[in-house]
Amino acid sequence: MSTLQLSLAIIGGLVLALIVAYNAWMTRRNAPKRARPEDADRERGAEPMLRQEPGFDAGLATGMPLSPQELRSLDRGREPSVAHVVDPTEALQMPVPVFSVERRPGLDPLIDVIATLQPEHVVSGDAALAAMPPTRRAGSKPFAIEGLNEATQQWETPLPGQRYQSFQAGVQLANRMGALNEIEFSEFVMKAQAFADAINAAPDFPDMLQEVARARELDEFASDHDAQLAFLLRARQAAWSPGYVQQHASRLGFVAGAMPGRLVIPARTQGLPPLLTLSYDTQAALADDLDQSAIRDVTLSLDVPQVYRTERPFERLREVAVALCQGMDGVLCDQNGHPLPAMAMDPIAGDLELLYDQLDGRELSAGSVLARRLFS
Structure with missing residues (x-):
């Protein structure tokens, strides 16, 4: 092999090595950074x-x-x-x-529609739980029922072994899904009425149009302040x-x-x-x-x-x-x-x-x- 051929071979090898090294460097440079x-x-x-x-x-x-x-x-x-x-x-x-x-938050008239449910007699917590609706929502709004504990005189979600002299049902006026509408209010009434019938209570519902209007006002405030x-x-x-x-x-x-x-x-x-x-x-x-x-x-x-x-x-x-x-x-x-x-x-x-x-x-x-x- 002549000197020229040997030189070209050496140069070619060096160039190839440089290319391989450059590609390896670029691969490492572009690879995701890892934890230490x-x-x-x-x-x-x-x-x-x-x-x-x-x-x-x-x-x-x-x-x-x-x-x-x-x-x-x-x-x-x-x-x-x-x-x-x-x-x-x-x-x-x-x-x-x-x-x-x-503490667990209760229903609040500031953001909830609240209906009172007055039974004829004191109701056990077990009976109240058995009468609860299967879901806790009316449309896209949270729905809840609370009882006035006869012993503590505090509103709470009914518990077994307790006795309740009064109840209230509520549905939230608004959330990020929007304001309570007429259909959701009607679903709230149906759920609360079914519970009232089961415990032999007389419900007192607020006016739908007033509550829906209140829901829209609250939703407008929430939208402007979110x-x-x-x-x-x-x-x-x-x-x-x-x-x-x-x-x-x-x-x-x-x-x-x-x-x-x-x-x-x-x-x-x-x-x-x-x-x-x-x-x-x-x-x-x-x-x-x-x-x-x-x-x-x-x-x-x-x-x-x-x-x-x-x-x-x-x-x-x-x-x-x-x-x-x-x-x-x-x-x-x-x-x-x-x-x-x-x-x-x-x-x-x-x-x-x-x-x-x-x-x-x-x-x-x-x-x-x-x-x-x-x-x-």
């Missing part, structure tokens, strides 16, 4: 125990996921963004008030693996939610809705090889009326968004994927304070039992 090995085992071991996402209170509205059409924005004309930069560890140090466990904020965190370059997202989110207080691809910062009181929610593609969360499952964006959201104002959820959202963007090399975007302009969250914060004041003035304070029922 030292944290992976700990996260895999802890995740099953952390799947305890809080839900709505027992006896309230269902807590079914809302469709995108049902989501309302606080200010559709303004694109919010992060207004200041903080150290990622600051999000872990925010004080969150501890709230006592609330705020469900959502932001996209999008990868700048390489995509993220589910483990990578979970690793960074867990450092900020997120735990695994009830559904794949959903992480939450839980409320301090068990059973209350989460403070913040971080969600990503469910298919990516269920992939066979999670290290190769690519996620290019996650959604960070806050359901404002569901969380106590004193927990400062919007401030926490801002700090979490900054920390995640810094830690994962991401950029904060609006729901359409457009990068958000700087210093746009302060006006939103001001609007939220006004919203909180208006909810307080209507006795529907954010995070309260009534607000959680109405905005569900």
